[in-house]
Amino acid sequence: QRLYNRHPKCVEALILSDTAHKIGTAESWNTRIATVERDGIEVIADGIMKVWFTPEFHAKRSAELAGCRNMLTRQALPGYIGTCMAVRDADLTDAARRIAAPTLCIVGDQDGSTPPDLVRSLAGLIPGARFEVIRDAAHIPCIEQPEALVTLIRDFVASLPEGKSAHG
Known part of the structure; x- marks a missing residue:
């Protein structure tokens, strides 16, 4: 876009x-940013996986799910925060x-x-x-x-x- x-x-x-x-809203993104700044991406990873993938995917494709979760948690924190800020500010x-x-x-x-x-x-x-x-x-x-x-x-x-x- x-x-x-x-x-x-x-x-x-x-x-x-x-x-x-x-x-999302600025408030929801600011909360996410504050959470990962304080506690890291790991703390939000399971919640993100729940909205990124269906329950069936969770149940039947656990190895792929683990790989996606790993991709999320291994990214650099400044990059993740920057992405959150960009999405927050985009209208x-x-x-x-x-x-x-x-x-x-x-x-x-x-x-x-x-x-x-x-x-x-x-x-x-x-x-x-x-x-x-x-x-x-x-x-x-x-x-x-x-x-x-x-x-x-x-x-x-x-x-x-x-x-x-x-x-x-």
């Missing part, structure tokens, strides 16, 4: 997966209304970070945007339901006007 906002001529089409124009509501490129907004039906209604509202801001929900997925459908995600992406790219899918 921000790339399009800054350089619209460089973007022929957008696929926005499990994101929104405004995610792309007006920018979304100005998107003129073909856009696909995708969300997992069990996404606890950017719930389907929030992603649907993003799609509603973007003129002509297509909105799709991936069943049995939470915040990271490329891990939980990669085939469904690839199908949506392929269909979207195939639907683009000639010249918009030169890399497809």
